[in-house]
Amino acid sequence: MTNENRDYSEKHEDQATEEGHPRDELDRLVDETTSAPGFVALKSLTDRSRLWVGTEVELMAEIEARAGRDASRSKDFHSYVSESTETPPMHVVYAFRKARLEVLDYRQMTKKIREDYYGPGWGRSAPIMIGRGLAGRKPYREAAAYLMTTKYRNPLAALVVEFTYYHHKFTRNNREWWGRTRELTEQLSILYMDEVDFIESRRNKKLEEALKLERLEDFRRFCGQMRTCAHILKDVGVRVSWEKFRSRKRETDEEYSYTLWTIEAPRWAPWKPPF
Numbered sequence: 001m002t003n004e005n006r007d008y009s010e011k012h013e014d015q016a017t018e019e020g021h022p023r024d025e026l027d028r029l030v031d032e033t034t035s036a037p038g039f040v041a042l043k044s045l046t047d048r049s050r051l052w053v054g055t056e057v058e059l060m061a062e063i064e065a066r067a068g069r070d071a072s073r074s075k076d077f078h079s080y081v082s083e084s085t086e087t088p089p090m091h092v093v094y095a096f097r098k099a100r101l102e103v104l105d106y107r108q109m110t111k112k113i114r115e116d117y118y119g120p121g122w123g124r125s126a127p128i129m130i131g132r133g134l135a136g137r138k139p140y141r142e143a144a145a146y147l148m149t150t151k152y153r154n155p156l157a158a159l160v161v162e163f164t165y166y167h168h169k170f171t172r173n174n175r176e177w178w179g180r181t182r183e184l185t186e187q188l189s190i191l192y193m194d195e196v197d198f199i200e201s202r203r204n205k206k207l208e209e210a211l212k213l214e215r216l217e218d219f220r221r222f223c224g225q226m227r228t229c230a231h232i233l234k235d236v237g238v239r240v241s242w243e244k245f246r247s248r249k250r251e252t253d254e255e256y257s258y259t260l261w262t263i264e265a266p267r268w269a270p271w272k273p274p275f
Helices: 023-035 037-044 056-067 069-073 075-081 090-099 141-150 155-166 181-198 205-210 216-236
Strands: 051-054 101-105 128-132 176-180 239-248 255-264
Touching: 023 037, 023 090, 037 056, 037 069, 037 090, 037 101, 051 056, 056 069, 056 128, 090 101, 141 155, 141 216, 155 181, 155 205, 155 216, 155 255, 176 181, 181 216, 181 255, 205 216, 216 239
Parallel strands: none
Antiparallel strands: 051 128, 101 128, 176 255, 239 255
């Protein structure tokens, strides 16, 4: 089922009975589809990261490796990933909906629709993207920051989200930043002060305290808070990782340790006004 028909099921919620497909019969066909070897193999491609990107040749090779040559050559399987713009059978539409699975072909999508999707390597040279759930859809930075503030009540996590949007290191093709603890707090502090200068009501004493590194205890506290952020930021596609290193000062040969942080973020979808 291609992206051209991804809204089909929502527009035809009650069409099954009108077309002579009793609900029990439709359910049976949906169950048969989702349990078919080709469909199971297709879904398994998203088991690890909920997203798969590649060419048609690579896709067929993956399906054959998982379910055999008969599965990849079956008429039913080709209806899942066909380039045809014809409306797919009702039971196929519902099977994909039940599995929360979506097959997208870069070549068939308009530029405007493609702006809402992203997959590593996805493009004309690797046009097929298979996503499960919301994987493959660009998240909105505003919604991610709002979630960190309201659901988790964590202003530091919200600031990290904003950091992945505004910092110059996060470009279209490179969505990663890395640096030591002090570098991270300095960059976050700059962003925070810019926001406060623009909107005074955004001032947050606890956040200011968290970003202040004067004593060893401050470093430990900040690192602990960032580890908490790492856990909840996964909900919005931001990955925070860290690694500890040991080194020696040149002047005194004194040993010390430091933490190197890496922050990876998705491509945020461009904001669209709700009208």
